Amino acid sequence: MPPHDTHPNAWSAFWQTILRYQADKVDPWLALRNTLGVALPLAAGVAFGTLSGGIVVATGALNVAFSDSQEPYSQRARRMLSASLLIGFAVFSGSLCGHHHATAILVAIAWAFAAGMLVALSTTAADLGALSLVVLVVFAAFPMSLEKAAISGLLAFAGGLLQTLLAIAFWPLRRYQPERRVLADLYLELSGAAASPVQATEAPPASEQSTQAQNSLAALDRDHSIEAERYRLLLSQAERTRLSLLAMARLRTRIQREEPANPAIEILDRFLQLSSRALRSIGDSLVAGQPAAAPDPLPQLQTLAESLREPAAAPPSPLSAMLRDARFQMDALAGQLRSAIDLAAYATPAGIRAFERREARRPWTLRLGGTWATLRANLSLKSAACRHAIRLTVCIAIGEALSRGLGAGPTGFP
Secondary structure (H helix, E strand, C coil): CCHHHHHHHHHHHHHHHHHCCCHHHCCHHHHHHHHHHHHHHHHHHHHCCCHHHHHHHHHHHHHHHCCCCCCCHHHHHHHHHHHHHHHHHHHHHHHHHCCCHHHHHHHHHHHHHHHHHHHHCCHHHHHHHHHHHHHHHHHHCCCCCHHHHHHHHHHHHHHHHHHHHHHCCCCCCCCCHHHHHHHHHHHHHHHHHHHCCCCCCCCCCCHHHHHHHHHHHHHHCCCCCHHHHHHHHHHHHHHHHHHHHHHHHHHHHHHHHHCCCCHHHHHHHHHHHHHHHHHHHHHHHHHHCCCCCCCCCHHHHHHHHHHCCCCCCCCCCHHHHHHHHHHHHHHHHHHHHHHHHHHHHCCCHHHHHHHHHHHHCCCHHHHHHHHHHHHHHCCCCCCHHHHHHHHHHHHHHHHHHHHHHCCCCCCCCC
């Protein structure tokens, strides 16, 4: 391309970047709750005749709103509470040190250095440090007494707390919705990758969505409920599916290079198309919160995998080794999809309710038998529950022996 043509193309790319509208970045509900968090304190301040206090509360809510997101509720709550504390402390510090220029300058310098160091932790921490620095500088221009500075800091913290409560208001009703959303994005991206297999030189498919899902589900590490375990297993199956899709794409390329007219290429293409449909049904199910309504493609996948099996008497060759590897990957991917479909069926709200109804219909003898089997399996020193029971028993026995030996009553008190 001639050198003089690069400038129009560069300018065109620049303006496309400036004017591009990213609809996926627009979240009306997030904007609404952030607006409410700022507007409500202002309205209350006008209604009760304390506009200055309402402005301080709204300032705290506005700055904490920048930490709001659609991440899992636990992560969102921790980050916004941290932001509320930091903004409240910035308001207090700025208002208090504004009386003395030297003190205000030294505090601003120290705060700026700390905010700059937060870049080493994460982008979110760096943004929070920059916002709190701005709040500190702004309130340093309005020096207050110790009492008023403390009240202003508490009001700013209350505004951040209000914004946090609005952000997590639906936590009890939609507890795992953020996790389902990121998993749905991951499975839908894998569906697109299966429909158009990546080249051997490209990175694994859905890398960005996988990283986002791992970060989001990290909040469930301490959640050992059945629902949380299902979401973790769905992520695990998605990771295995990514590797299987990449391996099959590479095997298809090698088979086509060795023998372009081999029937296995068409079989692999058909298998990947059906896998794409299965992955899309999983993603759509997680988005809609309902079990997948699409027909089950697993029997067809199994049939295609069987059709790739070679006769036992086939002579060994590089092509036959690749076909065996392809058949192995097809069997693995079919098993991963079967497991993911089963998990997704009970990971949605409708599926969870169906699972609870099915468990409730079990005879009481089976439920009691399952409970007794669990207790019996844990009657071993290898079990954490058994060790905990032994420690608790020993502590109670020693406590009762000491209390009764000292003439105390049965409860340990004389």
